[in-house]
Amino acid sequence: MATSKRQLHLGLFLFSTGYHPAGWRLPEAATDGAFDPKFLQRVARRLEEAKFDFFFLGDALATSADMQYQFPSQMVRLEPFTMIANIAAVTEKIGLIVTANTTYSEPYTIARQTASLDYLSGGRLAWNVVTGMDVRAAQNYSREKHWDNSRRYDYADEFVKIVQELWDSWEDDALIRNKESGVFVDGSKVHQIQHEGEHFSVAGPLNVARPPQGQIPLLNAGTSERSRELGAKLSSAVFTGQILLELSKEFYKDIKTQAVKFGRSTDEVFILPGLVPLVGRTAEEAHAKYRELNSLLVTNYDLTALSARIGIDLSRYPLDGLLPDLSLSTLPGKEAEWLVELAQKAEGKEEITVRELFHYFAATSRGHLLIVGDPEQIADQMEKWFDERAADGFNICPPYMPDGLDLFLDLVVPVLQERGLFRTEYEADTFRGHFGLSRPDNRFARKAALEGVRD
Numbered sequence: 001m002a003t004s005k006r007q008l009h010l011g012l013f014l015f016s017t018g019y020h021p022a023g024w025r026l027p028e029a030a031t032d033g034a035f036d037p038k039f040l041q042r043v044a045r046r047l048e049e050a051k052f053d054f055f056f057l058g059d060a061l062a063t064s065a066d067m068q069y070q071f072p073s074q075m076v077r078l079e080p081f082t083m084i085a086n087i088a089a090v091t092e093k094i095g096l097i098v099t100a101n102t103t104y105s106e107p108y109t110i111a112r113q114t115a116s117l118d119y120l121s122g123g124r125l126a127w128n129v130v131t132g133m134d135v136r137a138a139q140n141y142s143r144e145k146h147w148d149n150s151r152r153y154d155y156a157d158e159f160v161k162i163v164q165e166l167w168d169s170w171e172d173d174a175l176i177r178n179k180e181s182g183v184f185v186d187g188s189k190v191h192q193i194q195h196e197g198e199h200f201s202v203a204g205p206l207n208v209a210r211p212p213q214g215q216i217p218l219l220n221a222g223t224s225e226r227s228r229e230l231g232a233k234l235s236s237a238v239f240t241g242q243i244l245l246e247l248s249k250e251f252y253k254d255i256k257t258q259a260v261k262f263g264r265s266t267d268e269v270f271i272l273p274g275l276v277p278l279v280g281r282t283a284e285e286a287h288a289k290y291r292e293l294n295s296l297l298v299t300n301y302d303l304t305a306l307s308a309r310i311g312i313d314l315s316r317y318p319l320d321g322l323l324p325d326l327s328l329s330t331l332p333g334k335e336a337e338w339l340v341e342l343a344q345k346a347e348g349k350e351e352i353t354v355r356e357l358f359h360y361f362a363a364t365s366r367g368h369l370l371i372v373g374d375p376e377q378i379a380d381q382m383e384k385w386f387d388e389r390a391a392d393g394f395n396i397c398p399p400y401m402p403d404g405l406d407l408f409l410d411l412v413v414p415v416l417q418e419r420g421l422f423r424t425e426y427e428a429d430t431f432r433g434h435f436g437l438s439r440p441d442n443r444f445a446r447k448a449a450l451e452g453v454r455d
């Protein structure tokens, strides 16, 4: 029997001014894309032309002006549900991921909003479930403090269960709309969920019919045990920030092994690390752009965090002198070496200075792998991570916009397609379809069938 070849899944993680903190300062960069519907629509259409799996919007519930030097793209932006509704209207195939925070919402609200967007997009929605990293959100939502990890994930577990039941509260064929008989709906196929739990009491049914995908796929990202467990149990894809191949392989294996323990197949959950591809037509062009970006960083070169990361107090060395011998590192393992290797590759040379290592660290401090090179070199790296089961695909974070994205789409995607690693046409038009995930049965219909209460 012919089995279809495993292929990469690619999505865009939107940073409207680019992932690199200084991306917006390049002469050619757009600076106001976050609030420009034309810009956002163009990005989505371009992704769809390239046959991307999804367009992903993150979210946070607090901000401050001092984020500008490290996280300008996340400091101010549009609310994701509103924005995705607009993007859904100008696209037809690409999957759309919204982030919604369970800690500061209600299951009925999220069930309605996601089901509505699944209709508006024709079954292209997925929900990135987050419990919130930013403790300042509590002050914006009338809470005394941000809950700890275990309380947030207890709440999220119950929250998600309710949302999933609400999505099923209308069976697929509940709406009869029979003009002759005057029966609009078959009441026996509309269900209260009567949830009474530790944190919520929700009667249901939802006031939106069952979404086109039946169950909207969930995604999540996280590092804690509870977050990994949520991903292994419920998510169709797990996002992660990994800059080291070996650690990503461990993460990949851990999630897949846990998924099997929860009775799932390893093909039901996809591992998608972030990737920041700095693409040039030639390697020289890419390295020059990398240097240009770093020259635009606004920083006081505080070496504290980097010193801790590599186990050597770098403040004792001149910023423009060569790196000290890594055998001086007080850390066990090879993480210091691996980080330096990545920085050397990004610079395109063996001997790098303390300043140059700092640049790589600053550019990746939010946790995603930055690679610099020509299209073949970028594709090689992606293929390696894919083949070695460190990734099933990538959450692409262009370092600057829109040219950083366009170069990836125009030059790297064709290489991946030529190698048979990425689709050349869409074979489906729903989020589930892009990932080969089947549409689940409705739990109430299944129960009725099992109990033999229906013909």
Ligand SMILES: Cc1cc2nc3c(=O)[nH]c(=O)nc-3n(C[C@H](O)[C@H](O)[C@H](O)COP(=O)(O)O)c2cc1C
Binding pocket: 057, 058, 059, 060, 099, 101, 129, 130, 131, 132, 133, 134, 149, 220, 221, 222, 223, 224, 225, 226, 227, 228, 239, 240, 241, 274, 395
């Ligand atoms: C690729 C990626 C995207 C994320 N997007 C968001 C987001 O949009 N909003 C948010 O509050 N947290 C986001 N996070 C943070 C995670 O949801 C998670 O809270 C964090 O990694 C800490 O892990 P923990 O929740 O297990 O403690 C993201 C993390 C990753 C790796």
